[in-house]
Amino acid sequence: MPALGQVLLDALKTHGAGEIFGIPGDFVLPFCRMIEDSATLPFYTLSHEPAVGFAADAAARFHGGLSVAVVTWGAGALNLVNATAGAYAERVPLVVISGAPGLHERASGWQLHHMARTLDTQMRIFTEITCAQANLLDPSAAAAEIARVLRAAREYSLPVYLELPRDLVTAGAASVTPLPPRRADPEALAECAGEILARLAAAKQPVMLVDVELRRYGVERAAAALARRLGLPVVTTFMGRGLLSQGPDVIAGTYLGAAGQPAITRLVEDSDTPLLLGVILSDTNFAVSERKIDMRRAILATNREVRIGHHVYPDVPLADLLDALLARAAPAQRAGQQFPPPRYAHGLAADAAPLTPSDIACAVNDLFAAHGPMPIACDMGDCLFTAMEIANSRLVAPGYYAGMGYGVPAGLGVAVATGERPLILVGDGAFQMTGFELGNCRRYGWDPIVIVFNNASWEMLRVFQPESRFNDLDDWGFARLAEALGGRGMRATTRAELAAALAEAHATRGRFCLVEAMLPRGTTSDTLARFVAGFKAARLRLANDG
Numbered sequence: 418m419p420a421l422g423q424v425l426l427d428a429l430k431t432h433g434a435g436e437i438f439g440i441p442g443d444f445v446l447p448f449c450r451m452i453e454d455s456a457t458l459p460f461y462t463l464s465h466e467p468a469v470g471f472a473a474d475a476a477a478r479f480h481g482g483l484s485v486a487v488v489t490w491g492a493g494a495l496n497l498v499n500a501t502a503g504a505y506a507e508r509v510p511l512v513v514i515s516g517a518p519g520l521h522e523r524a525s526g527w528q529l530h531h532m533a534r535t536l537d538t539q540m541r542i543f544t545e546i547t548c549a550q551a552n553l554l555d556p557s558a559a560a561a562e563i564a565r566v567l568r569a570a571r572e573y574s575l576p577v578y579l580e581l582p583r584d585l586v587t588a589g590a591a592s593v594t595p596l597p598p599r600r601a602d603p604e605a606l607a608e609c610a611g612e613i614l615a616r617l618a619a620a621k622q623p624v625m626l627v628d629v630e631l632r633r634y635g636v637e638r639a640a641a642a643l644a645r646r647l648g649l650p651v652v653t654t655f656m657g658r659g660l661l662s663q664g665p666d667v668i669a670g671t672y673l674g675a676a677g678q679p680a681i682t683r684l685v686e687d688s689d690t691p692l693l694l695g696v697i698l699s700d701t702n703f704a705v706s707e708r709k710i711d712m713r714r715a716i717l718a719t720n721r722e723v724r725i726g727h728h729v730y731p732d733v734p735l736a737d738l739l740d741a742l743l744a745r746a747a748p749a750q751r752a753g754q755q756f757p758p759p760r761y762a763h764g765l766a767a768d769a770a771p772l773t774p775s776d777i778a779c780a781v782n783d784l785f786a787a788h789g790p791m792p793i794a795c796d797m798g799d800c801l802f803t804a805m806e807i808a809n810s811r812l813v814a815p816g817y818y819a820g821m822g823y824g825v826p827a828g829l830g831v832a833v834a835t836g837e838r839p840l841i842l843v844g845d846g847a848f849q850m851t852g853f854e855l856g857n858c859r860r861y862g863w864d865p866i867v868i869v870f871n872n873a874s875w876e877m878l879r880v881f882q883p884e885s886r887f888n889d890l891d892d893w894g895f896a897r898l899a900e901a902l903g904g905r906g907m908r909a910t911t912r913a914e915l916a917a918a919l920a921e922a923h924a925t926r927g928r929f930c931l932v933e934a935m936l937p938r939g940t941t942s943d944t945l946a947r948f949v950a951g952f953k954a955a956r957l958r959l960a961n962d963g
């Protein structure tokens with residue numbers, strides 16, 4: 418019989434995992450040796466477990482399949498909790514594998530090193546932020562357990578957790594036979610698709626609102642085809658930014674409520690039949706709505722169910738639903754409302770004016786226009802709102818969970834998943850958390866372009882609470898630090914310097930290039946300024962409505 422560790426690696430590959438990120442430790446050394454020696458999947462070690470989780474999360478988002486984080490028990494795995502929670506919130510199929518004490522150690526009765534409370538504490542913690550779990554204590558049952566857990570990761574597009582005792586890695590185990598995907602009941606699916614199409618046909622102003630599940634389940638093209646067939650305008654949510662970038666003819670824009678383009682806001686909020694595909698009903702997507710979407714008229718397909726008004730079709734995978742709709746949808750007579758393509762600023766004046774975040778968006782648009790778009794990994798902070806002003810490109814960001822520190826490690830995950838050179842957008846505060854992971858670029862040959870929005874400030878907090886002095890950060894001089902980490906660093910304080918630094922960075926391959934954009938405190942992107950105004954107005958409305 419093959420070794421349990423190899424059975425697990427083969428199953429990960431069979432279920433679509435593309436790579437493994439990790440940090441070894443004594444409880445996971447035997448498994449890490451097997452990962453490295455077997456080369457079943459490429460293995461990348463980073464410097465801190467949060468980054469391992471963020472990199473794997475971003476890789477999974479980009480290749481639309483599983484990605485894997487391998488860590489040691491206790492101190493390693495519990496470092497991964499926040500990244501796993503973020504993956505759960507944003508529906509990412511991250512496979513967390515933790516090495517664990519061997520059977521003999523479990524029976525020793527000792528308080529083992531790395532143990533917080535009991536042998537089962539870690540399983541209980543991860544049970545709360547994953548959709549399926551298994552402790553592979555019995556090699557004879559391992560194949561069935563692995564098949565069950567990995568199918569759940571793919572079907573629910575949510576993180577899962579596996580614990581692997583270190584003395585069982587080489588134990589004999591049966592190979593894993595993937596379980597068949599659970600499909601929708603054909604009759605319920607037909608009834609659901611029929612009802613949706615009838616409602617859309619009767620609608621005066623239907624709209625399709627799309628969000629991250631389209632990417633997770635690989636159905637962006639099917640959604641674009643349905644929109645064309647039915648003449649529906651498509652709007653992405655804030656989180657869904659970058660979706661359908663291959664279908665620019667159907668994308669009308671991004672819904673940002675009061676912070677967005679008025680025509681897009683009206684299109685969504687005045688719709689008599691909004692079709693919400695893969696949409697997470699989160700505050701970051703809808704908190705700045707000028708008028709709440711009327712959920713009694715909405716059709717919401719998410720989390721393997723379809724909610725129409727107040728009735729629900731359970732267990733309907735999004736891919737099955739789109740197939741059923743496309744199989745039945747007659748070309749609509751509706752003249753698709755023509756929307757001018759979203760406008761993005763270009764032609765940054767290369768002058769001595771101080772920088773604003775929106776200047777950075779303009780400079781990136783110029784770079785993409787000259788050299789083609791790059792996949793973008795973005796952190797939380799004004800850099801994310803600035804990203805809304807960059808021509809609709811492939812983007813990963815913690816738009817809903819909003820955890821800082823995501824950007825740089827996610828960019829490394831994007832480099833692995835795509836083989837392309839990523840652009841990383843990150844604030845100085847977030848860079849302080851995980852920016853030093855760039856020190857891993859040289860040994861793996863990654864050469865991202867990194868733009869640090871350096872306002873020496875927690876500026877997003879300052880816009881909400883300007884009186885707090887703790888928002889004043891020091892200037893760490895990141896451009897100089899870049900050189901020590903094996904990259905190139907350039908500091909830009911004017912628009913001319915920014916344009917030149919980006920051109921220089923683009924021309925420099927084989928090393929990461931960090932462009933430190935110095936931003937005066939108190940300046941924010943146009944989008945963040947609108948978002949804050951919209952958020953405050955929404956809060957005022959809520960207060961007045963009692």
Ligand SMILES: Cc1ncc(Cc2c([C@H](C)O)sc(CCOP(=O)(O)OP(=O)(O)O)c2C)c(N)n1
Nearest residue numbers: 798799819820821844845846847874875876877
């Ligand atoms: C891990 C973590 N810690 C704390 C926060 C709270 C928080 C923000 C959100 C509201 O929760 S925005 C922000 C400041 C970000 O500073 P920086 O990266 O420099 O970006 P910018 O200056 O553009 O704001 C913090 C601390 C967070 N989102 N994630």
Ligand SMILES: [Mg+2]
Nearest residue numbers: 844845846874
């Ligand atoms: Mg900042």
